[in-house]
Amino acid sequence: MLQSAHVLVADDEKNGRRMLEILLNQLGFQVSTAADGAEALEIIRTTSIDLLITDLNMPKMDGLALLSALRGEGNELPVIVVTAYGTVESAVAAMKQGAFDFIVRPLDVEQVEMVVHHALESCRLKQENTFLRDQLDKKGWGEFIGQNSAMHNVYDLIKQVAPSKASVFISGETGTGKELVARAIHRHSGRSGLFVPINCAAIPASILESELFGYVRGAFTGADKDRIGKFEFAHQGTVFLDEITEIPLEIQTKLLRVLQENTIERLGTNRNSKIDIRVIAATNRNPRLAVDQGHLREDVYYRLNVVNINLPPLRDRQDDTLLLANSFIEKYCKQLGYPKLQLSTAACELLTAYPWPGNVRELENIIERAVVISRGSKIDEEHLPQEMVMVESQQLPLQRQYDDGGLQDCDNLENCVASLEIRMINNALQNAEGSKAQAARSLKISERTLWYKLKKYKIGVTYAEE
Ligand SMILES: Nc1ncnc2c1ncn2[C@@H]1O[C@H](COP(=O)(O)OP(=O)(O)OP(=O)(O)O)[C@@H](O)[C@H]1O
Ligand SMILES: [Mg+2]
Known part of the structure; x- marks a missing residue:
């Protein structure tokens, strides 16, 4: 494959050009020649060239000017410069400007062959990599799959906010990728500490406080030694507070202090220690509603919601x-x-x-x-x-927003029944603050039937509580 590459030789001296042309032909390459930089540039712009070998001293446009013209046009063509014995400094200068390598006159056949092959091979690998990356970009970003424009906005936001220390609040239905986003933010943050996920719903309220803040020996019955909390564990890293609305309100007050003062106080002591953490919070409830309903302190929400990322349902x-x-x-x-x-x-x-x-x-x-x-x-x-x-x-023919309570589209019994069912389910879910178990009970149907109906009518489970 490399053998069929097209090499352009630029040299104002006819003999120099000729020698390289013969040598490269013998190695199996297709060769074109140019007598100065300007001619070389023209050939490169109009022909498919895989590699440029150029002399540095040429009239009209010398080798360095040619190189900078190419790079200025965004052309990444690999360039090898030819230099006379004893003038290697100028070749080094060319490499600083983006030349791949240099060869020294008088020419050594083996050296030419090696340098040319090396340049072409490394260029091929670079192209292959770009191709694979492009393919990946077409499918998504990193481990994220998805090319929908809403997801592209999410990728952009992640890249933008990651390097800062700003708190991030991620909302979205269950299974939309909130933890994936949190991990990606940490990975792109350059923060040296750990990513520490805390599922606030899974830790019993009675031990959540000591889990988060740590404690000293004797702080409470059973505290027989000092213990570091998750926040301290995440020093210089990222804390991911998953299901933040499940943190009891009194612990949220303590959390606010950590967020505002960047200090942590282990249970059983009055001593504060400085802490450097980045906090990312997530919930699959509607955060505004959680605030209104008293599950999330408003000040905590504002403190955490510096950047908001909302993941669209699938x-x-x-x-x-x-x-x-x-x-x-x-x-x-x-x-x-x-x-x-x-x-x-x-x-x-x-x-x-x-x-x-x-x-x-x-x-x-x-x-x-x-x-x-x-x-x-x-x-x-x-x-x-x-x-x-x-x-x-x-499925009904249209996905509709049913929470207006009206009985539109009631042109036949089936649609009327559907409309009524949807209204009742939405009301029940709202009254039950999203709890499907409770909604099913109030509707006097089984949870399984409710699930079935949610799917059938495509009713969003934004405030899901499984
Ligand atoms: N865009 C995506 N591309 C590839 N995989 C994804 C994407 N979004 C989510 N996933 C995968 O789906 C699963 C659920 O994602 P994740 O745990 O981040 O969801 P979540 O929003 O935190 O859900 P929950 O609220 O239930 O905790 C994971 O295995 C994750 O890797
Ligand atoms: Mg999750």
């Missing part, structure tokens, strides 16, 4: 569904040693029509299951859960 970025599905197929096929499986058209249709109440996590689980049960053949409808098929066949 049903609002349908164009990403198949991209995500395919990348999960690739992941699980690799794990199971299968060749990459295809999705049948019917399966694609089902996947794009389904409302994904559990978002990307649900999609990933469903694909993992499908890959396993497909046993290495094409993924078809039958490999997807039965309830997805049911939801699709019973």
Whole structure:
């Protein structure tokens, strides 16, 4: 492949040009020549050249001017400069300006061959890398899959806020990638400490305070030695307060002090120590509503909401569904040693029509299951859960916003019943502050039936509490 490369030799001395031309021809390269920099530039602009070998001293435009003209045009063509024995300094100057390497006259055949091959090979690798990166960019960013414009805004925000110490508040339904975002912010922050995730809902309220702030020996019964809290553990790193609305209000007050004063006070002592942490918080509730309903202190919310990242539900970025599905197929096929499986058209249709109440996590689980049960053949409808098929066949023609309470589109019994059901479910969910278990009880239906109806009517589960 390298052998068929097209090399341009620029040298004002005819003999010098000729010698390189013969030598490169013998090595199997296609060669063009130019007598000065200006002519070389013209050839490069109009012909496909893979490598430039140029003399430095030339009339009209010398080697350095040629090099800087190329780089000025954004042309990354690899350039090798030829220099006379004893004038290596000028070649070094050229390399500082972006030349790949230099060769010294009188020419040594082996040296020319080695340097030329090296330049072409490294250029090929660079191009390959750019190609792969471009491919990746087309699918998403880093480990994020998704090219929907809302997701591009998220990637941009992550890149913008990561290097600062600003607190970030991430909201979005369950499974939309909030933790993925938090980790990406930490990774791009350059902060030297750890990423410490704290699932505030999973830690019992009684021990949350000591988990967060640490304690000294004797602070309470059972505190038989000093213990460092999660905040101190994350010194110079990032604390991820997941499900922040689940922190009891009195602990939120203490949290506010940490955020405002950058100090931490272990339980059982009055001593403050300085702490350097970046805080990222997340919730799958509506944060404004959580404040209004008294689950989240307003001052804590404002302190944390310096930058807000809201992750759109998967049903609002349908164009990403198949991209995500395919990348999960690739992941699980690799794990199971299968060749990459295809999705049948019917399966694609089902996947794009389904409302994904559990978002990307649900999609990933469903694909993992499908890959396993497909046993290495094409993924078809039958490999997807039965309830997805049911939801699709019973779906209403339009996805509507039903919380206006009206009975629009009531032109037949089926639509009227649907409209009424949706109104009642929305009301029940609102009264139950998003708790599906409670909403189901008040509607006197099972949770399973409620789930089914949520899917059927594509009712968002923004304030989900599983
Ligand atoms: N854009 C994406 N590209 C690839 N994988 C994703 C994307 N978004 C989410 N995921 C994957 O989906 C799963 C759920 O993501 P994550 O745990 O970040 O969601 P979450 O919003 O924190 O959910 P929850 O509120 O339930 O905790 C993870 O396995 C994550 O890697
Ligand atoms: Mg999470």
